[in-house]
Amino acid sequence: MRRSTNSPESTLDPIAQRELEAIEATLSGADVSPDLVDIAEFSEAIREIRPCLDDEARRRLDGKAATWATRSASSNPGARLRAWVDAATTYRLAAAAGVATTLLVAVVVGISALGDDETPRPTAEGVVATAVPTGEESASSADATASKESTASEKPAAAAYTADQRASAVFEPDIAAARFRDARNPSAHGAAIPLGPITLPNELLSKARGGVRHQLAPTLEGATGLVDINGARPVVRTFNARTSGNQLGAGRRKLDRDTSLTVSTERNRVRPVADQAVDVVHAHDGQVLSQQYSFDKKLGSSAYFEIEVPATQLDGLVDELSGLGSVESQNETGLDITKEFNTQRAQLADTRAERKVLLERLAEAVDATEIEHLNSLLADARTRIANQRQDFQRVAGRANVSTVSLSIVGHGEGAQGDKKDDGTWGLDDAIDVAGDALRIIGGVLIVAAAILGALGLVGLVIWFAVTSITRQRREQALDQADTHP
Amino acid sequence: MEGTIEAPPQAARVKAAAPTEAAFEALYRTSRDDVFAYLAGLLRDRSAAEEITAQAFERAWRKRASFDAGRGNRRAWLFGIARNAALDELRRRSRQAEMVAEPNDEFAADPASAADGIELRLALKTAIGGLEPRQRELIALKFFAGLGNGEIAEVLGVSESNVGTRIHRTITKLRRSCNEA
Structure with a gap:
C-alpha cells in the first residue's frame, strides 16, 4: 500500500518542515527549539485529549478477544472450515478454485478423450460416392449425368477413398445385403434421384456418429451412398449403386463396376485363404490379373489380388470371397456407361450401313473412275469400322467385365497392425501406451489451462470491480460522515 | 501503552499456539488502545468505537494469515483493517440515518473541562469536531493512535510526503480555530 517514499522535505517549505519536525519531536518526547514551543504545546494538547479506554471497556474487549481464541482452538470441523475461509486470502481462494476447476475439467476432458479413442474415425476428407440412377424414369437425366460426370477422374477419387478408408470403414454383410436388396428394388424407395458424385464431409460423418442408426440414410440412399450407424460402434460404410447390369435390364443399362474387398483371417491362414480365393475366382469364370503375397515379421502377412470377372458373376464372386473371412471393408463403384455404349454401337452401325450402300453402288458401277472412287470410300469405311469396333468392344468389355481388388490380411493386422500377434505385451506396447497417456494428459492440461485462464481472467x-466499488463507497461514507452524524 | 492492559483469559492458550497467533496477541496488546483512540476520533462515538475496535481485531484475527510483512508493517495493516471497519460502520449509519444526534460525541463541549479551566483542550475538542472527516481522521491517526507518517501513508494509501503536507495543513487550521475561539 505504500505509494511513495518521498520525504516531507520535498514538498514543504522550510518553516512548515520545521514545525512538522517539532511535532514529531514532541510526540516522541524530545526537546524542541524555543521558537517552536507553542506548536509543541499545541501538539501535546492534542495528544492529551486522546480518547482512552476505561477499565470496563478494556475488559469487554479482552473478553471478546478470548472468544476468538476459543473459536480458533475448536476442533469442530465446521468451525475449522469457517476459520479457514475467514483467514483465506484472495490468492488462496483463487488457488483452491483453480485446482478444483482444473480437476473438474481434467475429469470431463479425460472421459471425453477416452470415449473418442474407442470410436473408429475415418481420416479421409469425406466419402465419395458416385451416384447411379436406379429407375427407368430417370434414364434420360441419368444419361446426361453420366455423360457429364462419369469421367475417368471420378473412379480414382472413389478408389482413393477406398484405399484411405479401408482400415477404418467396417462392412457388415447382413446389413449390406439388405441395402443391396433395396437397391435392386427401386420401387421400395420410390423413384430414385439421379445425383452426381457426392462428397460427404466430416461434419456429416460426425453427425453419423451421433448414435442414431441410419441417421443419414434418407439422404444417402437416394444417392446410393449409405451410412449406417450401428449402435455404440458407428459403422461408416459407402458403396455405389449395387445394381448389376443384367438386373437393371442389360439391354438398356450398361455399368462399369469395380469392387474392392478386404478380408481378414487368422494370421497363419492367409496363404490357404488366398488359394481358396483363386479357386473361387476360377469357379466364377474370372481370372486373376495379378497377385501379391507379402510377409512382414512385425506387420504380419497379407495377400493382394487384382481380379477380372464377368459382370454377371460379380455379385456371386463377392459373396463367396466375403465368406472366406471377416470382411474388414468393402467398397464398390458403379459408373454408368450406357450412353457411351449406345453411341459407340450406333456409330458402328452407321458406318456399316454406309459400307453396305457403297458396296451396292460398287456392284452397279460401270465407270472406272467411279469404281476407283467407291473403292477409296470403301477402304476408308473399313478403317473406320475397325476403329469403331475396337472402341465398342472396349466399352462393351467394361460393361461385361468387372474388376475386383481383394486384400487378405492376417487377423488383427488392420487397425492394430503395430501390435504383436502373439498376444504378449512388451516394451513397445508399453511405450505406445505411455505415449498415448502423455498425449491425453497433455491435451487435458492444455484445455484445462485454457478454461482456467478464461475463468481466472x-x-x-x-x-477488481468489486474491490473498487467497495473502496469507493467507503470513501464516500467518510466524506459524508458529517452529514449523517 | 500496555502497562495496564489485562491479558485475555485465553492468552496462555494463544501463546502456546502458532507464532502467528502469539504475534497477534502481542499486536493486540500493544495496539488495542491506539485503535480505540483512532476509531473514537474518527467516529466521534465511544461506544461505537469500542464495538468497531472489537470488530477490527476480529477481522484481523481471521485474516492474520494473510498478512504480508513485505507489503507493510503490522500496525499499518491492522489500522487499515480498522479503518475499513469504521468506514463500513459509517456506511451503515448513512443507510440507516437513524441517529439524529450523537449522544456520546467525543468532541462535544465538556462543561467539566471548562470548569477545570482547561480552555485550550475545550477549544481543541471543538475545533477537531469542526474539522472535515478526512482531517479529523488524520489527527486521530497521528496524535491519538501515534502512527508515524509512513504508517499513515500505508493506511490511507497516499504518499508519505502527502501525509506530512496534510498534517501541517490540518494543524494550521486547528491552531487558527483555537486562536479565533
Whole structure:
C-alpha cells in the first residue's frame, strides 16, 4: 500500500518542515527549539485529549478477544472450515478454485478423450460416392449425368477413398445385403434421384456418429451412398449403386463396376485363404490379373489380388470371397456407361450401313473412275469400322467385365497392425501406451489451462470491480460522515 | 501503552499456539488502545468505537494469515483493517440515518473541562469536531493512535510526503480555530 517514499522535505517549505519536525519531536518526547514551543504545546494538547479506554471497556474487549481464541482452538470441523475461509486470502481462494476447476475439467476432458479413442474415425476428407440412377424414369437425366460426370477422374477419387478408408470403414454383410436388396428394388424407395458424385464431409460423418442408426440414410440412399450407424460402434460404410447390369435390364443399362474387398483371417491362414480365393475366382469364370503375397515379421502377412470377372458373376464372386473371412471393408463403384455404349454401337452401325450402300453402288458401277472412287470410300469405311469396333468392344468389355481388388490380411493386422500377434505385451506396447497417456494428459492440461485462464481472467475483472466499488463507497461514507452524524 | 492492559483469559492458550497467533496477541496488546483512540476520533462515538475496535481485531484475527510483512508493517495493516471497519460502520449509519444526534460525541463541549479551566483542550475538542472527516481522521491517526507518517501513508494509501503536507495543513487550521475561539 505504500505509494511513495518521498520525504516531507520535498514538498514543504522550510518553516512548515520545521514545525512538522517539532511535532514529531514532541510526540516522541524530545526537546524542541524555543521558537517552536507553542506548536509543541499545541501538539501535546492534542495528544492529551486522546480518547482512552476505561477499565470496563478494556475488559469487554479482552473478553471478546478470548472468544476468538476459543473459536480458533475448536476442533469442530465446521468451525475449522469457517476459520479457514475467514483467514483465506484472495490468492488462496483463487488457488483452491483453480485446482478444483482444473480437476473438474481434467475429469470431463479425460472421459471425453477416452470415449473418442474407442470410436473408429475415418481420416479421409469425406466419402465419395458416385451416384447411379436406379429407375427407368430417370434414364434420360441419368444419361446426361453420366455423360457429364462419369469421367475417368471420378473412379480414382472413389478408389482413393477406398484405399484411405479401408482400415477404418467396417462392412457388415447382413446389413449390406439388405441395402443391396433395396437397391435392386427401386420401387421400395420410390423413384430414385439421379445425383452426381457426392462428397460427404466430416461434419456429416460426425453427425453419423451421433448414435442414431441410419441417421443419414434418407439422404444417402437416394444417392446410393449409405451410412449406417450401428449402435455404440458407428459403422461408416459407402458403396455405389449395387445394381448389376443384367438386373437393371442389360439391354438398356450398361455399368462399369469395380469392387474392392478386404478380408481378414487368422494370421497363419492367409496363404490357404488366398488359394481358396483363386479357386473361387476360377469357379466364377474370372481370372486373376495379378497377385501379391507379402510377409512382414512385425506387420504380419497379407495377400493382394487384382481380379477380372464377368459382370454377371460379380455379385456371386463377392459373396463367396466375403465368406472366406471377416470382411474388414468393402467398397464398390458403379459408373454408368450406357450412353457411351449406345453411341459407340450406333456409330458402328452407321458406318456399316454406309459400307453396305457403297458396296451396292460398287456392284452397279460401270465407270472406272467411279469404281476407283467407291473403292477409296470403301477402304476408308473399313478403317473406320475397325476403329469403331475396337472402341465398342472396349466399352462393351467394361460393361461385361468387372474388376475386383481383394486384400487378405492376417487377423488383427488392420487397425492394430503395430501390435504383436502373439498376444504378449512388451516394451513397445508399453511405450505406445505411455505415449498415448502423455498425449491425453497433455491435451487435458492444455484445455484445462485454457478454461482456467478464461475463468481466472473473468474472476480477476470481477474481483477488481468489486474491490473498487467497495473502496469507493467507503470513501464516500467518510466524506459524508458529517452529514449523517 | 500496555502497562495496564489485562491479558485475555485465553492468552496462555494463544501463546502456546502458532507464532502467528502469539504475534497477534502481542499486536493486540500493544495496539488495542491506539485503535480505540483512532476509531473514537474518527467516529466521534465511544461506544461505537469500542464495538468497531472489537470488530477490527476480529477481522484481523481471521485474516492474520494473510498478512504480508513485505507489503507493510503490522500496525499499518491492522489500522487499515480498522479503518475499513469504521468506514463500513459509517456506511451503515448513512443507510440507516437513524441517529439524529450523537449522544456520546467525543468532541462535544465538556462543561467539566471548562470548569477545570482547561480552555485550550475545550477549544481543541471543538475545533477537531469542526474539522472535515478526512482531517479529523488524520489527527486521530497521528496524535491519538501515534502512527508515524509512513504508517499513515500505508493506511490511507497516499504518499508519505502527502501525509506530512496534510498534517501541517490540518494543524494550521486547528491552531487558527483555537486562536479565533
